[in-house]
Amino acid sequence: MKIQEKCADPTKTTLYGLNVKYPSNTYYPPATVCAVDATAQSCFSTGDSGSPLMVKEEKRPQRFFIEGILSFVKGCEQLVFGARGTDRLKFNLQQNSENPAAYAKLSCHLPWVADQYGLSYDGVPDESCSTGTGPTVPFNSTYDYDPALCRETKGTGLLGKEAPCIFPFYYNGRGPYDRCMLFEEDDFVYPVFRCPTHNITTKFPGTEINHFEDSVELTDGICLDRDIAEATCDITIPQGGPNCQKVLDPNLTCDRTFKRPPFSTCKNDCPGVRSFGIIGGGAILFAATSLAGQAILPAVGIAGAGAAGAGATRATCSPPFCVARSGQCCLLQAGRRGRPRCPRSC
Numbered sequence: 001m002k003i004q005e006k007c008a009d010p011t012k013t014t015l016y017g018l019n020v021k022y023p024s025n026t027y028y029p030p031a032t033v034c035a036v037d038a039t040a041q042s043c044f045s046t047g048d049s050g051s052p053l054m055v056k057e058e059k060r061p062q063r064f065f066i067e068g069i070l071s072f073v074k075g076c077e078q079l080v081f082g083a084r085g086t087d088r089l090k091f092n093l094q095q096n097s098e099n100p101a102a103y104a105k106l107s108c109h110l111p112w113v114a115d116q117y118g119l120s121y122d123g124v125p126d127e128s129c130s131t132g133t134g135p136t137v138p139f140n141s142t143y144d145y146d147p148a149l150c151r152e153t154k155g156t157g158l159l160g161k162e163a164p165c166i167f168p169f170y171y172n173g174r175g176p177y178d179r180c181m182l183f184e185e186d187d188f189v190y191p192v193f194r195c196p197t198h199n200i201t202t203k204f205p206g207t208e209i210n211h212f213e214d215s216v217e218l219t220d221g222i223c224l225d226r227d228i229a230e231a232t233c234d235i236t237i238p239q240g241g242p243n244c245q246k247v248l249d250p251n252l253t254c255d256r257t258f259k260r261p262p263f264s265t266c267k268n269d270c271p272g273v274r275s276f277g278i279i280g281g282g283a284i285l286f287a288a289t290s291l292a293g294q295a296i297l298p299a300v301g302i303a304g305a306g307a308a309g310a311g312a313t314r315a316t317c318s319p320p321f322c323v324a325r326s327g328q329c330c331l332l333q334a335g336r337r338g339r340p341r342c343p344r345s346c
Contacts, residue, residue, distance in 0.1 A: 001053065001101075003067070006133045007034035009074075009268050010098040013155055020154050022162050024269035026074065027134040031108035033068045034100035043076035043095035045191045047323060053103045068103025072275040074268045075099060075193040077153055098153075099268065102275070105129065150180070150271060152197050152264035161239070165195035165266060170204040170211040179272030183263075188322055188332065188342055193273045194263040200248040201225070212262055214250070221259030223252035 007028035011020050028034065035053055044051075051070040057063045076097035108129035114121040150165040168176035180193040196210060200222070204211040225247045233240030240246070248262060266273050322342035324330045330346035 001035040002038050004034045004100055007032055007100060022151050024267040025134050026268040027132055028102060029132045031105050031129045033103050033105040036100045040096045040098050043079045043097045044073050044101055066106055068105050070101060071104045072102050073099055075276055076191050077156055077265050079190050079192050151267055153267055156265040163197040168209055169196050170209060176209055180266035180270045181272060191276050193266040195266050196262055197264045198246055198248045198260055221261045222248040222250050223254035224258050224260050225249045
């Protein structure tokens with residue numbers, strides 16, 4: 001993990017180092033330390049909260065100390081878990097996040113700990129313990145947020161664009177939704193805030209509002225109506241020009257190269273996006289005191305490599321695991337139509 005000097009939303013993509021054209025700038029509270037996965041292949045979810053961020057001591061490199069306790073994330077760029085292929089017998093898990101993971105900075109709470117034991121604390125004051133970063137949330141229940149400001153995260157729409165979200169919309173017979181939403185499949189919540197960036201031919205009855213009627217296959221897409229696109233888009237103009245219409249049609253059959261995901265990942269400053277609490281026990285992650293990228297311990301499965309080649313972690317109740325109704329940490333199972341489901345027990 002790479003510790004940030006100050007908590008901040010991403011301004012470059014991790015994969016190719018591309019500049020984000022419309023970067024978000026959201027608030028992180030005081031007494032928070034943030035760290036990002038140098039490979040962007042982590043996606044913390046339910047069960048990871050409380051995981052310690054371990055930092056190697058400079059003078060005694062064989063020792064580590066806890067810099068912070070995992071508190072929240074503002075969603076991941078991608079978390080895909082589902083059946084693939086025509087026989088629906090192969091499953092894949094893809095996850096990544098360029099958002100920093102926010103940890104409660106333990107050193108900020110040492111004065112309180114000392115006070116509980118009737119002791120005094122003479123540490124050097126840390127400005128980050130009393131000052132947050134970024135502006136306060138620009139919208140709330142009484143503030144009319146301009147949906148035109150809300151865009152998809154760069155690269156999540158496959159074409160590397162930052163297309164605007166299209167509000168309102170209906171999903172699976174419910175709505176209208178005027179903000180980004182989290183998807184849930186068989187009691188499993190995907191920690192990704194999503195919005196539609198394409199219009200679709202299906203409209204909610206009595207309206208012209210986009211209606212995504214079926215449960216979205218998060219590992220698949222919907223065919224683009226190429227006839228409409230060819231008739232309205234000018235390939236010599238960026239994004240096809242102002243009159244370009246790229247409409248999805250669920251009734252069409254096409255090669256997967258012409259399929260588009262109906263939903264994309266929202267930026268942090270979009271309505272509906274919030275700090276996603278990740279309750280439960282979690283994996284131990286390691287960081288280096290130098291801000292150079294280190295070997296990463298993914299939050300999924302069991303990894304054996306840590307910062308500077310040291311350390312280990314254990315499996316946690318995050319994808320592809322889930323917390324069953326019995327309270328056990330169980331492996332996700334294939335449910336109806338290949339969608340993941342959490343068993344009652346294991």
